[in-house]
Amino acid sequence: MKVLGICAGRHGGNSETLLKEALLACQEGGAEVKMINLFDYHIEHCTGCEGCTVQMGKVEMGQQDKYHGCILKDKDDMDKIVNEMQTCQGVIIAVPSYDLTPSSLYLKFAQRFLAYELAFRIKIGDVAEDPHTVAGLIANGGSCLDWQSLTLDAMSATMFTQSMYVVDKMLATRNGLPGNVLLRPEQLQRAHKMGENIIKAINTPVEERGWLGDEGHGMCPNCHSNLIYKGETHWDGIKFPFECAVCGAGGDLVKGEDGEFKFELAENGLIRNRYENDARAEHLNEIIKTRIDYLSRKHETADLAKYYREIKFPAI
Template identity: 40%
Template sequence: MNILAVTAGRKNGNGEILVKEALMRAEELGAEVKMINLHDYNITPCSGCESCTVKFTQKHEPPECIYKDDMDKIMKEWLAADGVIVAVPAFSYMPAGIYRIFTDRHLAYEPNFHKQVGNKDYFKHRVGAIIGNGGSTRSWMSLTLECINITLITQDIKVVDQMMANRAPRPGQILLDEAALNRARQLGENVIKGIQDYENVKFLGDQNLGWCPVCHSNVLSLGQPHWNSEGFVIECPICHCGGDLQKDENGKWKFVIQENGDEKSMLDGRGAKDHFFEIEDTMKKYFMNLEKIDEKRKKYTDYKPASI
């Protein structure tokens, strides 16, 4: 059992401390562990060239990112791991930007897209767990676990646990919070349980963490039409399962997934496969209209507003 931990906070900061608790517990249970801090690596921000998605969907071939930096080295370990734990601090309610820079680059390594073009290197079961830590309460970390969850789900990782550590702004302050340290140990144990019973394991974290009964996220969207279907009344913006709000017997609102509400689920590959074909279809329109776009683009390339 190999576990890779990826941290995005300060050296010896609160996230690293929590992740180390989780790793120590995983090691006690027989895992081999590695930990990296993204600040130690050279990761170029994605330029948005889309050469990866064009190659995937228009040529049906596995792409390589145009950038040659530390991503390949990290992703080799990430894709080979049986378990991945990420620890990311909240910056402005969201995961710190350095983590987003790392995960934007995941597109060229997206397992469900590689599977779609028959790349067997990507057929591997992996479980994951999330630690989101911040200086404040959940209101000030409202999109942190949710955004991190997306980045693991799109990597075809089965997320078995998520924890939030609050109100520890200064480095090491989390050491005053025994409950958070114990919770991190439990998270390490849950990753081991997930690796040992991948097929049957269910979410082992707090079932009341959020609205969504599928991915446990705490945000909901009003549904919109999908590219090839009607859409749902209410949709989970993280796992894309849909349904509606209903009151339970105690008068408490619940998000209930409708019968076909998991047809675009991001948790079992169906959502990613559907998105692959959506991109294929949408980009076709571009390639069929290159001349028209070039003609219309001139107005905008000729217009040169002042820069700073």
């Protein structure tokens, strides 16, 4: 049993301390534990070339034999990290909040995973089966939820492409300077509990795994995010009154007898559940369709494309 800790905070910082506490619990639970700090690795930005999904689309349509992966594969440490992650049954990620969101170092790392997207790679036959890795997420910041409102949920949103099932999340609040968290035994205890939860999830049969985090965490009954928004019509006509911004669950906001609003799932509310490989693989169909639609009409855009290409503004 292997668990990898991934930290995007300062060396000796609050995120790292919480992560170490969670990993100690994993070690006590019998796991072989490793920990990396993303500051120590060379990670290139995704260039947006879409070479990964273009290749995947071609393999899916029988126009290419084999998927060759990301064009940056041999240019930085990403492949090394992903290969290690794929040998682990559990991963715990600790990230500081910057401007209400996960730090850019973490997002740079996370946004390289499209090239490794498991659901897409299973669909095109590049990967035989889902390793069913479980994950725990720790967001940490100087303020309370109001100034970290997007961090945990944005981290959760990156977990689908990383193809891991999140069983626990925690928000560590009011930690400023490195070491601040040492004054917060309740947060250290909660991080320890996350490590225990990760071990518990690994030791539970895949089909019986579920949420092990705090009861009542978030509004979405499916992924426990807090981000519920008014739905709009999808590319294929599907529409829900409200949707979860993270997992894509659809439903409605209903006021319970206790006067509290709840997000109630529609009968078909999980058809777009991004936690499911099949529902996520459907997104590859959307990408392929959008691409085919554009390419079939690209010739219509030649003059307009030239017009914009030739407009030049001075840079600084």
